[in-house]
Amino acid sequence: GEDVEQSLFLSVREGDSSVINCTYTDSSSTYLYWYKQEPGAGLQLLTYIFSNMDMKQDQRLTVLLNKKDKHLSLRIADTQTGDSAIYFCAERSGGSYIPTFGRGTSLIVHP
Amino acid sequence: DTGVSQDPRHKITKRGQNVTFRCDPISEHNRLYWYRQTLGQGPEFLTYFQNEAQLEKSRLLSDRFSAERPKGSFSTLEIQRTEQGDSAMYLCASSTGSETQYFGPGTRLLVL
Numbered sequence: 001g002e003d004v005e006q007s008l009f010l011s012v013r014e015g016d017s018s019v020i021n022c023t024y025t026d027s028s029s030t031y032l033y034w035y036k037q038e039p040g041a042g043l044q045l046l047t048y049i050f051s052n053m054d055m056k057q058d059q060r061l062t063v064l065l066n067k068k069d070k071h072l073s074l075r076i077a078d079t080q081t082g083d084s085a086i087y088f089c090a091e092r093s094g095g096s097y098i099p100t101f102g103r104g105t106s107l108i109v110h111p
Numbered sequence: 112d113t114g115v116s117q118d119p120r121h122k123i124t125k126r127g128q129n130v131t132f133r134c135d136p137i138s139e140h141n142r143l144y145w146y147r148q149t150l151g152q153g154p155e156f157l158t159y160f161q162n163e164a165q166l167e168k169s170r171l172l173s174d175r176f177s178a179e180r181p182k183g184s185f186s187t188l189e190i191q192r193t194e195q196g197d198s199a200m201y202l203c204a205s206s207t208g209s210e211t212q213y214f215g216p217g218t219r220l221l222v223l
Contacts, residue, residue, distance in 0.1 A: 004153075033211070042115075042202055042214040043154065088153050097142065098167070099212070101153030 004102035006089055011108045018076040020105045022089030025070065030094035032065060034074045037086045037104065046074070046087075076107075084109045113137075115215035117203050123221045124193055131189045132218045136205030143186050144212060145178055146202040147171065154202055160186060193222045 003025045012018045024032070030051050035043040049056045049063045049072075056063045062075040072091075076083055086106050090099040116135045124130050136143050141162050146154035157176070159167045162183040172178075175193075180186040190197055200219050204212040 031211075035214070040219070042117075042216040043204075045211060045213060048211060090153070097159060097206075098144070098156045101155075103151065103153050 004089055004091055004100050006087075006102040006105045008103065009106050009108070011110065012079050014079060014081060014109055014111050016079055018074075018079045018083070018107055018109075020074045020076075020087050020089075020107065022072040022074075022102055023070055024072065024089070024091045024100075026091055026093055026100070027070070028093040028095070029070075029091040031092045031099070032063075032072050033088075033090040033092070033099060034061075034063065034072075035088040035090065035101075037088065039085075043088060079107075079109050081109050081111070083107060115203055115205050115213055117201075117215040117218050119218055120216060121219050121221075123223065125223050126193060126195060128193055129189065129191045130193060130220065131187055132201055132203075132220075133185060133187050134203030134205075134215060135185045136203070137213060138184075140205035140207050140213075141183070142206045143180055144204040144206070145186070145188050146204065148200040148202055148217070149198075157188075190220075193220075195222050198222045 033048040034046045060077045064073045086104040088104045089102040092099040118133045143160045145157040148154045160180040175191045178188045200217045202217045203215045206212045
């Protein structure tokens with residue numbers, strides 16, 4: 001089956017940049033997503049990128065896609081304590097409505 | 112646009128009991144999805160509706176699980192004869208043709 005891999009934890013100091021990485025195996029992936037989940041809550045869509053794009057920026061968030069290496073990253077600039085959450089990478093091919101999620105990266109922001 | 116809502120937010124039940132969860136999607140969204148999430152994992156797909164038609168079911172959806180979307184609006188997910196392994200967060204999401212899914216807050220189920 002298709003697979004999405006993420007590192008499980010990332011710890012950063014408040015004000016620094018955070019970079020969360022994701023790799024996927026499905027070469028037909030068309031849409032790649034980043035979701036944020038706070039404790040006890042559902043998933044909040046942060047941003048997404050189409051596979052024909054290399055980069056997308058949205059305020060403090062920058063998504064980079066290396067399609068050749070099947071590597072996706074999410075950079076959060078000026079990380080704040082409110083950014084502490086679990087971040088999920090997900091991919092979906094054009095032929096399916098169902099995304100495949102990674103296990104999530106727990107971002108811990110300390111003062 | 113009030114977002115996707117789910118009810119109840121929490122449910123504690125005894126093993127062997129039946130439970131039913133409700134999901135109200137974003138009003139103009141014709142697609143509705145159910146996922147299950149266990150601790151330390153991402154959401155796992157259970158089933159998906161387009162309008163009132165259930166178009167896809169995961170092998171995770173055993174015969175104790177049934178989902179309906181009778182009028183193409185809200186959906187219900189029922190688990191019969193619950194088992195301790197059913198304890199999880201059950202997430203609902205909805206989408207339109209853009210296929211970007213928007214998630215509800217989830218229903219956390221604990222089976223004792």
